[in-house]
Amino acid sequence: MIEKIKKMISDPLYAQYVWRRIYLKLLGTEKVFAHKSEFRSDSENGEYGAAVMKALESQKYFDNFKRNPEYQAILEHVNRDDGEKYLNITLSRNDGLFDLALKTSCRADDVGNPIKYKYPDIAEALSPNTLRYIKVSSDLSGLFGREFKSIAEIGCGYGGQALVNDQLLSVNLATLFDLPFVNELIKKYLNSMLLNGAYRVRAINESCPEPYDLVISNYAFSELPSILQRTYIKKVMAGAKRGYLTMNSGLGGERSEGKLTLKQLEELLPPFEIFEEEPLTAPHNYIIVWGHNGDFASKYMKQKKLD
Ligand SMILES: C[S@@+](CC[C@H](N)C(=O)[O-])C[C@H]1O[C@@H](n2cnc3c(N)ncnc32)[C@H](O)[C@@H]1O
Known part of the structure; x- marks a missing residue:
C-alpha cells in the first residue's frame, strides 16, 4: 500500500489511473474478462476488456479507442x-x-x-x-x-x-x-x-x-x-x-x-x-x-x- 502511494506521488499518470479505477468501481462499471482469475495476464484487469468491448459495439467509440484512459493504461501510452x-x-x-x-x-x-x-x-x-x-x-x-x-x-x-x-x-x-x-x-x-x-x-x-x-x-x-x-x-x-x-x-x-x-x-x-x-x-x-x-x-x- 505504501509503495502504491509513493508511486502515485511520483507518477501522475499512475495516480490518474488509480483514481479512475476507484471512480469506475464507485460507478459500478461492468468488468470484462476472458479467463478465470488464475489464467489472467497483467492486462486482464476487467476495465481493459470493457474498453475493448465498447470499441467493438460502437463505431463512435472505435473511432477514438486509442484515447480511452482504460485502454491507455494497457496500450498506447508511449510518451x-x-x-x-x-x-x-x-x-x-x-x-x-x-x-x-x-x-x-x-x-x-x-x-x-x-x-x-x-x-x-x-x-x-x-x-x-x-x-x-x-x-x-x-x-x-x-x-x-x-x-x-x-x-x-x-x-x-x-x-x-x-x-x-x-x-x-x-x-x-x-x-x-x-x-x-x-x-x-x-x-x-x-x-x-x-x-x-x-x-x-x-x-x-x-x-x-x-x-x-x-x-x-x-x-x-x-x-x-x-x-x-x-x-x-x-x-x-x-x-x-x-x-x-x-x-x-x-x-x-x-x-x-x-x-x-x-x-x-x-x-x-x-x-x-x-x-x-x-x-x-x-x-x-x-x-x-x-x-x-x-x-x-x-x-x-x-x-x-x-x-
Ligand atoms: C501491454 S499489451 C502489449 C500489446 C502490444 N504487444 C504492444 O506492444 O502494443 C499486452 C497484450 O497482451 C494481450 N493479452 C492478455 N492476455 C493474453 C493472453 N492470455 N494471450 C495472448 N495475449 C494476451 C493483451 O490483450 C494485450 O494485447
Whole structure:
C-alpha cells in the first residue's frame, strides 16, 4: 500500500489511473474478462476488456479507442520523448525503414484517433506508439532480414505491430494470438486497412503446435502467468526458428511475480541472447533474441549485463 502511494506521488499518470479505477468501481462499471482469475495476464484487469468491448459495439467509440484512459493504461501510452528516442534509433541505422514508414504506416495512422506529436525535421505529426512499432520492425529487419513466410505474435494489442511489419517487411502470413474479444478488435482494425500479406487471429486454445519462422511478443508473453507462458512456449515458441521478445518480467521487480524466471526461460526456450531494451522503459526490462544475425546485434544492440 505504501509503495502504491509513493508511486502515485511520483507518477501522475499512475495516480490518474488509480483514481479512475476507484471512480469506475464507485460507478459500478461492468468488468470484462476472458479467463478465470488464475489464467489472467497483467492486462486482464476487467476495465481493459470493457474498453475493448465498447470499441467493438460502437463505431463512435472505435473511432477514438486509442484515447480511452482504460485502454491507455494497457496500450498506447508511449510518451513523446520515448517516441523521439525510437525515431532517432531507427534513423541512426540508415536502413530506409523510416522513410518507407512515412509513405505507408504513418500515412494511414489515424484509425482510433492516436495522440500525435511533432518531431524535429518531420513535417507531419507522428504517434510515439507507431514510432515504437517502426523501431521494432527495424530490429527485426536487422536481426533476421526482411522476408518472412510466417510470423507468430503473442499479445498484439490492436494489431499495430503486425500492421507496421506488413508495410515495412515482407510477411506472407502473420498469426496473431490474443484474447478472443481482443482478436475481434484486431480484425476490425486490420480490416480497415489494405495489407500486403495475410493475417489470422487465434486464441491459444484454438491452436495446435506449429513451426513458425519467427515468433515475436512485445510486453505481452512476459505479462502472462507462468502456467500460460508454458503453454505458449509449447504451442508457439519451442518450434520457432527465430524469436524476439521484449520482456518486463523474469529478472526481478514486482512484475515478475507469478511469471517464469530468466533461468526457467533458458531451460524452456531455444538457446537465446539477452539485450538491453532501448530506450529502457522500465528498470527490469530486456529483450530476448534467438536465431539472429550476430553482426547486426553487435553493431546496434547492447548485451544485457546480469548481476
Ligand atoms: C501491454 S499489451 C502489449 C500489446 C502490444 N504487444 C504492444 O506492444 O502494443 C499486452 C497484450 O497482451 C494481450 N493479452 C492478455 N492476455 C493474453 C493472453 N492470455 N494471450 C495472448 N495475449 C494476451 C493483451 O490483450 C494485450 O494485447
